[in-house]
Protein backbone atom coordinates (compact mmCIF):
# COMPACT_ATOMS: atom_id res chain seq x y z
CA UNK A 539 0.00 0.00 0.00
CA UNK A 540 1.44 3.45 -0.91
CA UNK A 541 2.46 5.47 2.15
CA UNK A 542 0.60 8.63 3.02
CA UNK A 543 2.19 11.79 1.65
CA UNK A 544 0.34 14.25 3.85
CA UNK A 545 1.91 13.50 7.23
CA UNK A 546 0.11 16.18 9.23
CA UNK A 547 -2.95 17.91 7.82
CA UNK A 548 -3.06 20.50 10.63
CA UNK A 549 0.21 22.02 9.41
CA UNK A 550 -1.66 23.31 6.34
CA UNK A 551 -4.65 24.68 8.23
CA UNK A 552 -5.26 28.45 8.24
CA UNK A 553 -4.88 28.72 12.02
CA UNK A 554 -1.56 26.81 12.21
CA UNK A 555 1.09 28.97 13.82
CA UNK A 556 4.50 28.41 12.18
CA UNK A 557 7.52 28.28 14.46
CA UNK A 558 9.24 31.05 12.50
CA UNK A 559 7.94 34.00 10.50
CA UNK A 560 9.99 34.26 7.32
CA UNK A 561 10.66 37.38 5.23
CA UNK A 562 8.82 39.92 7.37
CA UNK A 563 11.62 41.40 9.52
CA UNK A 564 11.01 44.96 8.29
CA UNK A 565 7.24 44.89 8.97
CA UNK A 566 7.80 43.28 12.38
CA UNK A 567 10.31 46.00 13.26
CA UNK A 568 7.85 48.72 12.20
CA UNK A 569 5.01 47.15 14.16
CA UNK A 570 7.08 46.74 17.32
CA UNK A 571 8.17 50.38 17.00
CA UNK A 572 4.55 51.55 16.62
CA UNK A 573 3.55 49.51 19.67
CA UNK A 574 6.18 51.07 21.93
CA UNK A 575 3.87 53.74 23.46
CA UNK A 576 1.23 51.07 24.16
CA UNK A 577 3.72 48.95 26.05
CA UNK A 578 4.26 51.85 28.41
CA UNK A 579 0.53 52.40 28.92
CA UNK A 580 -0.35 54.91 26.18
CA UNK A 581 -2.99 53.21 24.03
CA UNK A 582 -3.61 56.14 21.70
CA UNK A 583 -1.95 54.63 18.63
CA UNK A 584 -3.63 53.75 15.35
CA UNK A 585 -1.92 51.47 12.88
CA UNK A 586 -3.04 50.66 9.33
CA UNK A 587 -1.63 47.40 7.94
CA UNK A 588 -2.30 46.66 4.29
CA UNK A 589 -1.30 44.40 1.43
CA UNK A 590 -2.68 41.75 -0.92
CA UNK A 591 -4.07 38.43 0.23
CA UNK A 592 -1.85 35.72 1.75
CA UNK A 593 1.15 37.88 2.57
CA UNK A 594 1.25 37.32 6.33
CA UNK A 595 -0.66 40.35 7.64
CA UNK A 596 -2.86 38.39 10.05
CA UNK A 597 -0.04 36.06 11.04
CA UNK A 598 2.42 38.88 11.82
CA UNK A 599 -0.08 41.11 13.63
CA UNK A 600 -1.58 38.40 15.81
CA UNK A 601 1.82 36.87 16.65
CA UNK A 602 3.41 40.22 17.54
CA UNK A 603 0.41 41.44 19.52
CA UNK A 604 0.37 38.17 21.46
CA UNK A 605 4.04 38.56 22.24
CA UNK A 606 4.20 42.30 22.95
CA UNK A 607 0.79 42.88 24.51
CA UNK A 608 -0.41 39.64 26.09
CA UNK A 609 -4.02 40.05 27.32
CA UNK A 610 -4.12 43.71 26.29
CA UNK A 611 -5.32 43.32 22.74
CA UNK A 612 -8.61 42.32 21.22
CA UNK A 613 -8.86 40.63 17.83
CA UNK A 614 -11.98 40.80 15.65
CA UNK A 615 -12.19 39.32 12.16
CA UNK A 616 -14.66 41.63 10.41
CA UNK A 617 -15.35 38.97 7.81
CA UNK A 618 -17.27 37.20 10.59
CA UNK A 619 -18.46 40.27 12.48
CA UNK A 620 -18.86 43.44 10.49
CA UNK A 621 -22.00 45.03 11.90
CA UNK A 622 -21.36 47.54 14.71
CA UNK A 623 -23.38 45.53 17.23
CA UNK A 624 -21.47 42.29 16.50
CA UNK A 625 -18.09 44.02 16.69
CA UNK A 626 -19.06 45.58 20.01
CA UNK A 627 -20.18 42.24 21.42
CA UNK A 628 -16.82 40.72 20.50
CA UNK A 629 -14.94 43.64 22.02
CA UNK A 630 -16.91 43.49 25.27
CA UNK A 631 -16.44 39.73 25.59
CA UNK A 632 -12.68 39.88 24.98
CA UNK A 633 -12.33 42.91 27.28
CA UNK A 634 -13.96 40.79 29.99
CA UNK A 635 -16.91 43.16 30.43
CA UNK A 636 -19.91 41.09 31.42
CA UNK A 637 -23.24 42.14 29.92
CA UNK A 638 -26.61 41.57 31.60
CA UNK A 639 -28.93 40.67 28.74
CA UNK A 640 -28.76 42.15 25.26
CA UNK A 641 -27.54 45.74 25.35
CA UNK A 642 -27.86 48.27 22.55
CA UNK A 643 -24.70 49.36 20.74
CA UNK A 644 -24.90 52.75 22.45
CA UNK A 645 -25.09 51.19 25.90
CA UNK A 646 -22.14 48.92 25.13
CA UNK A 647 -20.07 51.93 24.06
CA UNK A 648 -21.02 53.67 27.33
CA UNK A 649 -19.86 50.63 29.30
CA UNK A 650 -16.61 50.53 27.36
CA UNK A 651 -16.03 54.23 28.04
CA UNK A 652 -16.42 53.67 31.81
CA UNK A 653 -13.86 50.86 31.84
CA UNK A 654 -10.42 52.07 32.91
CA UNK A 655 -8.62 49.03 31.47
CA UNK A 656 -7.81 50.04 27.90
CA UNK A 657 -6.99 47.68 25.03
CA UNK A 658 -5.58 47.75 21.54
CA UNK A 659 -8.33 46.62 19.18
CA UNK A 660 -7.22 44.76 16.06
CA UNK A 661 -9.88 44.82 13.33
CA UNK A 662 -8.90 42.40 10.59
CA UNK A 663 -10.39 42.84 7.07
CA UNK A 664 -11.57 46.24 8.26
CA UNK A 665 -12.73 47.22 4.76
CA UNK A 666 -15.81 45.10 5.51
CA UNK A 667 -16.89 47.17 8.53
CA UNK A 668 -20.37 48.48 7.78
CA UNK A 669 -20.31 51.76 9.75
CA UNK A 670 -16.98 53.33 10.38
CA UNK A 671 -18.34 55.57 13.20
CA UNK A 672 -17.45 52.68 15.49
CA UNK A 673 -13.76 53.48 14.94
CA UNK A 674 -14.26 56.99 16.18
CA UNK A 675 -16.00 55.68 19.31
CA UNK A 676 -12.98 53.51 20.09
CA UNK A 677 -10.52 56.33 19.49
CA UNK A 678 -12.30 58.99 21.53
CA UNK A 679 -12.63 56.54 24.42
CA UNK A 680 -8.88 55.91 24.52
CA UNK A 681 -8.62 52.58 22.70
CA UNK A 682 -5.89 52.07 20.11
CA UNK A 683 -6.52 50.45 16.74
CA UNK A 684 -4.71 48.06 14.45
CA UNK A 685 -6.64 48.04 11.17
CA UNK A 686 -5.78 45.29 8.68
CA UNK A 687 -6.93 45.63 5.09
CA UNK A 688 -6.38 44.53 1.50
CA UNK A 689 -6.77 48.14 0.40
CA UNK A 690 -3.98 50.70 0.38
CA UNK A 691 -4.61 53.67 2.66
CA UNK A 692 -5.32 55.97 -0.28
CA UNK A 693 -8.28 53.80 -1.35
CA UNK A 694 -9.58 53.20 2.12
CA UNK A 695 -13.02 54.50 2.96
CA UNK A 696 -11.68 55.63 6.34
CA UNK A 697 -9.46 58.17 4.68
CA UNK A 698 -11.86 59.03 1.89
CA UNK A 699 -14.34 60.19 4.48
CA UNK A 700 -11.72 62.60 5.81
CA UNK A 701 -11.84 61.41 9.39
CA UNK A 702 -9.51 63.93 10.95
CA UNK A 703 -9.25 62.18 14.32
CA UNK A 704 -7.96 59.04 12.66
CA UNK A 705 -4.23 59.53 12.34
CA UNK A 706 -2.74 56.28 11.13
CA UNK A 707 0.75 54.79 11.08
CA UNK A 708 0.95 52.80 7.87
CA UNK A 709 2.67 49.41 7.46
CA UNK A 710 2.76 47.90 3.99
CA UNK A 711 3.06 44.17 3.26
CA UNK A 712 4.07 43.53 -0.35
CA UNK A 713 3.79 40.14 -2.08
CA UNK A 714 6.54 37.70 -1.05
CA UNK A 715 9.50 37.17 -3.32
CA UNK A 716 10.11 33.67 -4.66
CA UNK A 717 12.90 32.94 -2.16
CA UNK A 718 10.73 33.80 0.87
CA UNK A 719 7.87 31.60 -0.37
CA UNK A 720 10.36 28.81 -0.91
CA UNK A 721 11.60 29.14 2.69
CA UNK A 722 8.03 29.24 4.04
CA UNK A 723 7.17 26.08 2.09
CA UNK A 724 10.38 24.30 3.03
CA UNK A 725 9.74 24.84 6.71
CA UNK A 726 6.04 23.83 6.51
CA UNK A 727 6.76 20.76 4.38
CA UNK A 728 9.32 19.51 6.90
CA UNK A 729 6.46 19.24 9.41
CA UNK A 730 3.52 18.39 7.19
CA UNK A 731 4.75 16.18 4.33
CA UNK A 732 6.40 12.76 4.70
CA UNK A 733 10.16 12.69 4.05
CA UNK A 734 11.31 12.78 0.40
CA UNK A 735 7.77 13.17 -0.98
CA UNK A 736 8.37 16.57 -2.56
CA UNK A 737 11.60 17.79 -4.15
CA UNK A 738 13.14 21.27 -3.81
CA UNK A 739 12.60 21.73 -7.54
CA UNK A 740 8.86 21.32 -7.09
CA UNK A 741 8.84 23.69 -4.10
CA UNK A 742 10.65 26.19 -6.28
CA UNK A 743 8.06 25.70 -9.02
CA UNK A 744 5.22 26.39 -6.55
CA UNK A 745 7.07 29.49 -5.25
CA UNK A 746 7.14 30.80 -8.79
CA UNK A 747 3.46 30.32 -9.62
CA UNK A 748 1.76 31.60 -6.46
CA UNK A 749 2.13 35.35 -7.19
CA UNK A 750 3.81 35.99 -3.83
CA UNK A 751 0.78 34.60 -1.97
CA UNK A 752 1.95 32.22 0.78
CA UNK A 753 -1.57 30.92 1.44
CA UNK A 754 -1.93 29.87 -2.18
CA UNK A 755 1.51 28.25 -2.18
CA UNK A 756 0.62 26.20 0.92
CA UNK A 757 -2.72 25.25 -0.56
CA UNK A 758 -1.10 24.06 -3.79
CA UNK A 759 1.25 21.77 -1.87
CA UNK A 760 -1.56 20.40 0.27
CA UNK A 761 -3.84 19.75 -2.72
CA UNK A 762 -0.98 18.26 -4.73
CA UNK A 763 -0.29 15.82 -1.88
CA UNK A 764 -3.94 14.82 -1.91
CA UNK A 765 -4.01 14.47 -5.71
CA UNK A 766 -0.90 12.26 -5.59
CA UNK A 767 -2.39 10.09 -2.83
CA UNK A 768 -5.65 9.65 -4.76
CA UNK A 769 -3.81 8.19 -7.77
CA UNK A 770 -1.61 6.03 -5.50
CA UNK A 771 1.68 7.81 -6.22
CA UNK A 772 4.52 7.65 -3.71
CA UNK A 773 5.63 11.22 -4.29
CA UNK A 774 4.26 14.55 -5.50
CA UNK A 775 4.91 15.12 -9.22
CA UNK A 776 4.85 18.08 -11.61
CA UNK A 777 1.42 16.90 -12.80
CA UNK A 778 -0.01 16.88 -9.27
CA UNK A 779 1.31 20.44 -8.71
CA UNK A 780 -0.20 21.61 -12.00
CA UNK A 781 -3.59 20.09 -11.20
CA UNK A 782 -3.52 21.62 -7.71
CA UNK A 783 -2.53 25.05 -9.02
CA UNK A 784 -5.51 25.01 -11.35
CA UNK A 785 -7.84 24.15 -8.48
CA UNK A 786 -6.54 26.91 -6.20
CA UNK A 787 -7.14 29.44 -8.94
CA UNK A 788 -10.87 28.71 -9.01
CA UNK A 789 -11.02 28.58 -5.19
CA UNK A 790 -9.38 32.01 -5.00
CA UNK A 791 -11.99 33.42 -7.35
CA UNK A 792 -14.89 32.06 -5.33
CA UNK A 793 -13.33 33.55 -2.18
CA UNK A 794 -13.16 36.96 -3.83
CA UNK A 795 -16.78 36.57 -4.94
CA UNK A 796 -17.85 35.88 -1.36
CA UNK A 797 -16.53 39.26 -0.34
CA UNK A 798 -18.51 41.28 -2.88
CA UNK A 799 -21.30 43.55 -1.68
CA UNK A 800 -24.83 43.04 -3.06
CA UNK A 801 -24.37 45.97 -5.47
CA UNK A 802 -21.03 44.66 -6.72
CA UNK A 803 -22.54 41.20 -7.25
CA UNK A 804 -25.34 42.67 -9.40
CA UNK A 805 -22.86 44.57 -11.59
CA UNK A 806 -20.51 41.59 -11.87
CA UNK A 807 -23.37 39.27 -12.87
CA UNK A 808 -24.59 41.66 -15.58
CA UNK A 809 -21.11 41.90 -17.01
CA UNK A 810 -20.56 38.15 -16.74
CA UNK A 811 -23.65 37.55 -18.88
CA UNK A 812 -22.59 40.13 -21.48
CA UNK A 813 -18.75 39.75 -21.26
CA UNK A 814 -18.21 43.30 -22.57
CA UNK A 815 -20.32 46.44 -22.20
CA UNK A 816 -20.03 50.17 -22.52
CA UNK A 817 -20.06 51.95 -19.18
CA UNK A 818 -23.31 53.73 -20.04
CA UNK A 819 -25.12 50.52 -21.00
CA UNK A 820 -23.87 48.70 -17.90
CA UNK A 821 -25.03 51.56 -15.68
CA UNK A 822 -28.48 51.54 -17.32
CA UNK A 823 -28.98 47.80 -16.76
CA UNK A 824 -27.59 48.05 -13.21
CA UNK A 825 -30.02 50.88 -12.41
CA UNK A 826 -32.88 48.87 -13.81
CA UNK A 827 -32.02 45.70 -11.86
CA UNK A 828 -31.09 47.38 -8.60
CA UNK A 829 -33.79 47.48 -5.97
CA UNK A 830 -32.26 50.54 -4.30
CA UNK A 831 -31.80 54.00 -5.73
CA UNK A 832 -28.37 54.17 -7.42
CA UNK A 833 -26.47 57.21 -8.56
CA UNK A 834 -23.55 57.77 -10.86
CA UNK A 835 -21.06 58.31 -8.05
CA UNK A 836 -21.92 55.08 -6.25
CA UNK A 837 -21.71 53.22 -9.58
CA UNK A 838 -18.21 54.61 -10.20
CA UNK A 839 -17.16 53.52 -6.68
CA UNK A 840 -18.43 49.98 -7.29
CA UNK A 841 -16.57 49.83 -10.60
CA UNK A 842 -13.34 51.00 -8.93
CA UNK A 843 -13.73 48.26 -6.29
CA UNK A 844 -14.36 45.58 -8.94
CA UNK A 845 -11.29 46.72 -10.90
CA UNK A 846 -9.13 46.67 -7.76
CA UNK A 847 -10.26 43.12 -7.03
CA UNK A 848 -9.10 42.17 -10.53
CA UNK A 849 -12.57 41.02 -11.61
CA UNK A 850 -13.24 43.70 -14.18
CA UNK A 851 -11.05 45.37 -16.81
CA UNK A 852 -11.54 48.83 -18.21
CA UNK A 853 -10.57 49.41 -21.81
CA UNK A 854 -10.30 53.05 -22.77
CA UNK A 855 -11.96 53.85 -26.07
CA UNK A 856 -12.46 57.21 -27.70
CA UNK A 857 -16.25 56.98 -27.46
CA UNK A 858 -16.21 56.21 -23.72
CA UNK A 859 -15.28 53.56 -21.22
CA UNK A 860 -15.86 49.90 -21.94
CA UNK A 861 -15.85 47.26 -19.22
CA UNK A 862 -15.18 43.58 -19.60
CA UNK A 863 -14.72 40.54 -17.36
CA UNK A 864 -11.04 40.16 -16.43
Ligand SMILES: Nc1ncnc2c1ncn2[C@@H]1O[C@H](COP(=O)(O)OP(=O)(O)OP(=O)(O)O)[C@@H](O)[C@H]1O
Pocket residue numbers: 551552553554555556558559560561562589590591592593594595596597598687688722752753756
Ligand atom coordinates in the same frame (compact mmCIF):
# COMPACT_ATOMS: atom_id res chain seq x y z
N1 LIG B 1 6.18 34.73 6.77
C1 LIG B 1 5.47 33.63 6.90
N2 LIG B 1 6.02 32.53 7.46
C2 LIG B 1 5.27 31.41 7.59
N3 LIG B 1 4.00 31.28 7.18
C3 LIG B 1 3.42 32.34 6.60
C4 LIG B 1 4.11 33.57 6.44
N4 LIG B 1 3.30 34.46 5.84
C5 LIG B 1 2.14 33.84 5.64
N5 LIG B 1 2.20 32.57 6.09
C6 LIG B 1 1.09 31.61 6.04
O1 LIG B 1 0.31 31.90 4.89
C7 LIG B 1 -1.10 31.88 5.19
C8 LIG B 1 -1.69 33.25 4.91
O2 LIG B 1 -1.14 34.22 5.82
P1 LIG B 1 -2.07 35.35 6.46
O3 LIG B 1 -3.38 34.76 6.85
O4 LIG B 1 -1.33 36.02 7.52
O5 LIG B 1 -2.28 36.30 5.18
P2 LIG B 1 -3.03 37.69 5.09
O6 LIG B 1 -2.06 38.67 4.54
O7 LIG B 1 -3.66 38.01 6.39
O8 LIG B 1 -4.14 37.39 3.97
P3 LIG B 1 -5.64 37.96 3.81
O9 LIG B 1 -5.51 39.37 3.28
O10 LIG B 1 -6.29 37.07 2.80
O11 LIG B 1 -6.33 37.92 5.13
C9 LIG B 1 -1.20 31.45 6.64
O12 LIG B 1 -1.39 30.06 6.66
C10 LIG B 1 0.16 31.79 7.24
O13 LIG B 1 0.48 30.94 8.30
Ligand SMILES: [Mg+2]
Pocket residue numbers: 595596597662
Ligand atom coordinates in the same frame (compact mmCIF):
# COMPACT_ATOMS: atom_id res chain seq x y z
MG1 LIG C 1 -5.65 38.00 6.98
